[in-house]
Amino acid sequence: MIERVLISELAGREDGPVSVSGWVEKVRDQRYVQFVVLRDESGQAVQLVNGGVVRELDPNSEDPKDPARFERTTAISEVATGSFVTVSGELQHNERVKLGGVEIQIDEFNVITKADPDTPVQPDSGIDVRLDWRFLDLRRPEQALIFKVQTTFLHALRQVWIDRGFIEVQTPKLMASASESRAELFSLEYFDTTAYLAQSPQLFKQMAQAAGFGGIFEVGPAFRADPSFTSRHATEFTSIDCEFSWIDSHEDVMQLHEELIVAGFTAVKEKHGAEIEKLFGITVEVPSTPFPRIPLAEAKEIVKERGYEVPRADADMDPEGERQIHAYVKEKYGHDFVFLTDYATSIRPFYHMRHADNNELTCSYDLIYRGTEISTGAQREHRIEVLEEQVKEKGMDPAELKFYLDFFRHGVPPHGGFGMGLARVLMLMLEQASIREVTYLFRGPTRLLP
Numbered sequence: 169m170i171e172r173v174l175i176s177e178l179a180g181r182e183d184g185p186v187s188v189s190g191w192v193e194k195v196r197d198q199r200y201v202q203f204v205v206l207r208d209e210s211g212q213a214v215q216l217v218n219g220g221v222v223r224e225l226d227p228n229s230e231d232p233k234d235p236a237r238f239e240r241t242t243a244i245s246e247v248a249t250g251s252f253v254t255v256s257g258e259l260q261h262n263e264r265v266k267l268g269g270v271e272i273q274i275d276e277f278n279v280i281t282k283a284d285p286d287t288p289v290q291p292d293s294g295i296d297v298r299l300d301w302r303f304l305d306l307r308r309p310e311q312a313l314i315f316k317v318q319t320t321f322l323h324a325l326r327q328v329w330i331d332r333g334f335i336e337v338q339t340p341k342l343m344a345s346a347s348e349s350r351a352e353l354f355s356l357e358y359f360d361t362t363a364y365l366a367q368s369p370q371l372f373k374q375m376a377q378a379a380g381f382g383g384i385f386e387v388g389p390a391f392r393a394d395p396s397f398t399s400r401h402a403t404e405f406t407s408i409d410c411e412f413s414w415i416d417s418h419e420d421v422m423q424l425h426e427e428l429i430v431a432g433f434t435a436v437k438e439k440h441g442a443e444i445e446k447l448f449g450i451t452v453e454v455p456s457t458p459f460p461r462i463p464l465a466e467a468k469e470i471v472k473e474r475g476y477e478v479p480r481a482d483a484d485m486d487p488e489g490e491r492q493i494h495a496y497v498k499e500k501y502g503h504d505f506v507f508l509t510d511y512a513t514s515i516r517p518f519y520h521m522r523h524a525d526n527n528e529l530t531c532s533y534d535l536i537y538r539g540t541e542i543s544t545g546a547q548r549e550h551r552i553e554v555l556e557e558q559v560k561e562k563g564m565d566p567a568e569l570k571f572y573l574d575f576f577r578h579g580v581p582p583h584g585g586f587g588m589g590l591a592r593v594l595m596l597m598l599e600q601a602s603i604r605e606v607t608y609l610f611r612g613p614t615r616l617l618p
């Protein structure tokens with residue numbers, strides 16, 4: 169048995185016997201020769217050639233190759249695209265072959281699993297059809313690349329955290345209370361009570377500070393009962409979270425955040441930059457630090473001067489405002505990232521710390537990348553008396569939050585952290601139209617399958 173070789177490794181090998189396996193992408197069945205394009209998990213494809221075409225068995229032939237060639241020819245003629253096959257043959261370098269400069273002369277062609285000849289997804293299928301048949305859509309090399317990029321990005325972030333001694337945690341996704349606001353909350357029957365799906369690991373990541381863990385991180389699911397159909401909202405998404413102790417202000421959180429982004433983008437550029445350029449026609453830009461920082465109130469003024477007024481003075485930046493501030497930052501600093509800081513208390517959750525000299529402003533920020541919010545971070549209020557006040561002020565029930573407030577009754581260091589939507593980062597980095605393209609299996613208001 170010849171050892172299986174990945175298609176991406178063929179160009180670097182000497183001519184000779186090889187075995188490859190993958191799925192059939194295309195068959196050109198000509199009278200005297202058959203061509204098969206085979207792709208595998210490396211994302212690359214290779215041309216297989218069957219020169220020994222035998223269409224009919226000659227009853228008078230004594231050629232012992234006849235039946236084998238006949239079987240091979242028939243198998244190739246009948247194989248539907250998408251079928252998984254194992255092939256062995258002779259690797260030959262041939263400059264005239266556009267696909268990688270090599271081809272394989274087939275000796276054996278074994279169909280492992282046949283595909284249905286009616287392929288439900290075509291190259292021009294819309295996103296909904298592609299999501300219905302996500303596993304077939306994911307066979308496109310662009311799609312596989314997205315998930316390789318994701319793997320590299322997360323690995324680089326993890327490395328930064330690990331180098332700093334952060335601990336990885338998995339917080340529960342079944343909760344007895346809301347973690348953000350009561351809006352956008354999924355509830356479910358939980359024996360004889362009601363449980364809620366975690367909107368964020370927020371409350372539990374702060375518990376790690378009370379536990380004396382120092383720095384922690386989590387990459388895990390978050391759920392929002394958000395009925396919107398925009399390109400950046402999902403009902404379930406992967407949240408990248410971290411939280412760490414002994415900070416002086418939200419500035420410390422922003423500095424770690426920048427460091428993580430730079431590490432992630434650098435790793436992606438080094439490992440996949442050339443392939444991203446080839447498949448998506450874009451260059452990954454590693455941002456310079458520090459990222460520009462603009463207080464929200466000032467950002468609104470800047471946007472207003474550019475002719476756009478955020479509809480409500482006390483509101484968060486809306487999507488158009490985010491696009492406008494990005495345009496400004498790009499023009500002025502040539503930067504794709506901007507931290508909008510010091511959000512008004514009225515639009516921030518109860519757990520954000522407020523400015524010592526101004527109760528109306530929080531020690532918080534949003535990170536905007538190419539005009540879309542990818543992250544929220546803050547210093548948290550760690551003083552129990554202040555926290556209890558803030559809970560009441562927001563009209564929340566301290567009894568429901570008792571488990572959380574208890575974290576602060578037995579000593580806790582000053583701390584802060586952020587949450588970042590993985591899909592939003594990837595969508596913007598790879599210039600994809602929607603987070604649907606970069607989410608393994610998207611969940612939205614009308615999508616629970618597959």
Ligand code: AMO
Nearest residue numbers: 368370392401402405542543544545585586587589
């Ligand atoms: P926030 O609610 O801003 O903050 O969420 C943090 C980030 O999560 C992503 N995100 C989403 N992605 C896809 N679909 C959604 N429906 C969705 N909602 C949010 C965004 C967003 O910036 N606990 C705080 C974070 C913190 O302070 O640590 C929080 O959850 O990229």
